[in-house]
Amino acid sequence: MRNLTSDWRINSSLLGYRQCSKLALVKKPKLGQNFLVDDAARHSIVDALGDVSGRTVIEIGPGHGAITEILAGRVRRLIAIELDRALAAELRFRFRDQPQVEVVEADVLEVDFGALVPPGETADVVGNLPYYITSEILLRLFAAGAEGLLARAVLMVQREVADRLAAAPGVRDYGLLSATAQMNARVETLFTLPPTAFSPPPDVFSTVLRMEFAPRFCELGVDAAGFEALLKACFAQKRKTLANNLRAAGYSPQEIQAAWPAEVPSQARAESIALEPMAELYRALARIPKS
Numbered sequence: 001m002r003n004l005t006s007d008w009r010i011n012s013s014l015l016g017y018r019q020c021s022k023l024a025l026v027k028k029p030k031l032g033q034n035f036l037v038d039d040a041a042r043h044s045i046v047d048a049l050g051d052v053s054g055r056t057v058i059e060i061g062p063g064h065g066a067i068t069e070i071l072a073g074r075v076r077r078l079i080a081i082e083l084d085r086a087l088a089a090e091l092r093f094r095f096r097d098q099p100q101v102e103v104v105e106a107d108v109l110e111v112d113f114g115a116l117v118p119p120g121e122t123a124d125v126v127g128n129l130p131y132y133i134t135s136e137i138l139l140r141l142f143a144a145g146a147e148g149l150l151a152r153a154v155l156m157v158q159r160e161v162a163d164r165l166a167a168a169p170g171v172r173d174y175g176l177l178s179a180t181a182q183m184n185a186r187v188e189t190l191f192t193l194p195p196t197a198f199s200p201p202p203d204v205f206s207t208v209l210r211m212e213f214a215p216r217f218c219e220l221g222v223d224a225a226g227f228e229a230l231l232k233a234c235f236a237q238k239r240k241t242l243a244n245n246l247r248a249a250g251y252s253p254q255e256i257q258a259a260w261p262a263e264v265p266s267q268a269r270a271e272s273i274a275l276e277p278m279a280e281l282y283r284a285l286a287r288i289p290k291s
Contacts, residue, residue, distance in 0.1 A: 033084070035063045036128055036156075038197035041208075046070045048154045048190055048210055049124055058116060060108050060127030060137065060155075065091055067126060072101050079116055079123075081108050109136055113144040125153035131202070134161055135177065142184040145213030146224060153211045154190075162189055162207035174271045176235040180228065183220075183275060185211040220279035223286075230282050234270040242270050251285065259284030 036042055045067060049057065052075045062068045062080040068091065071078050078101045082088040088105035095101040104111070117123045129137050134157050144150045157165070165181045166189050167173035181187055190208045195201035217224045233249035234242055243266065246256050260266070261277040261284075270278075 033061075033063060033130070034128070034198040034200060034202045036066045036197060037199045038193065041193055041197050042066045042070060044191065045126065045154055045156070045208055046074065048208065049126060049152065052076075052124060056117060056121065056123040058113070058123050058125045060125065061130065062091060062103075063087060063128070065094055067128075068095070068101070071126070072098050075100060078102065079104060081106055081111055083107050109133065109140060111140075113140075113149050114147065117149045122149060122151040124151055126155070127153075128156040128206075131158050131161075131204070134158065138165075138177075138181065141211075142180065142213075145184055145211075146215045146217070150213050152213065153185075154208065155211070156193070156206050156208050159192055159205040159207045162209050165209065169274045170272050172271075175238065176231055179231050179235070179270075179275060179278070181211075183217065183227070183231075184215050185213045187211055216275065220275065222279050222282050226286065227279065227282050230285070231270075231278070234273075234278070238269070238271065240269070241267050242273065243267075245270065255285065255288050258288060 052071070054076050056077040056079065057071055057075045059068055059071065059078065059080045062082050064087065065080075068078065068080050072095060080091055080101065081104045082091060083106065085105060088103050091101075091103045095103070104116075113123075125141060127137075141150060141153060161177075164173045164175060164177050166187045167175075167178045169178075188210045190210055193206045193208065195203070195205065197206070215224070217227065220227075234245050236245050236248065240248070242264070243253075243256055243260075247253065259281055261280045264273055264277050264281070
């Protein structure tokens with residue numbers, strides 16, 4: 001992963017963006033907003049989406065339009081979802097002469113992605129996710145990806161969250177969020193941004209990552225809802241072994257022993273187990289007759 005902390009520089013020759021950056025500096029932030037004010041960063045984020053000339057792109061939390069401005073000239077259709085009423089009005093005025101840009105004033109957690117994506121098509125997503133609802137937004141995106149509505153996402157999240165999303169089994173950061181993400185998408189970390197890339201500067205570093213939505217439920221022969229419920233049970237208490245977490249979830253020692261994958265040590269914890277043996281465990285438990 002590249003760390004571009006020392007590489008980001010604002011290109012002040014871009015008048016429109018400079019004005020946008022000034023707005024970010026003077027506007028009192030609400031709703032946990034940290035506005036991107038780094039020119040190199042915003043271009044790198046849009047570039048990471050690839051060729052979007054024939055695609056619909058959904059932007060989450062466009063703020064003052066730092067990324068919106070670049071996307072507007074590259075996409076077939078851009079839907080910017082902004083909760084802040086004043087910012088939504090600002091964006092509508094700014095892009096009033098660009099019919100390919102639609103500003104939706106709404107909470108992304110309540111948006112129906114199916115209503116935004118044309119039938120038979122998929123959309124891409126870009127956004128700087130608010131730290132306090134990152135997990136909730138990701139779950140919404142995973143669900144939309146599983147429905148075949150989304151193809152790719154380029155997202156900015158807190159660096160620690162990105163580490164968890166991309167973590168492999170057996171490392172400290174691997175947990176329920178890692179397993180859930182990797183059941184739904186291929187996750188790739190791209191680069192990290194310092195607090196100075198934002199206004200106001202947050203207290204944390206941010207990482208930009210790319211997700212290619214590719215649900216693995218069919219590949220691994222598991223039911224999505226049932227497998228996700230099992231994952232939650234397996235990771236319920238990280239200090240407990242997998243077997244103890246399963247017992248706490250209501251499985252008997254006999255059921256656990258009958259379903260236990262041969263390659264998994266008896267004292268293993270969930271964070272050490274890859275998705276394939278976890279799916280094997282789920283399938284075996286599902287075959288056990290209910291008493």
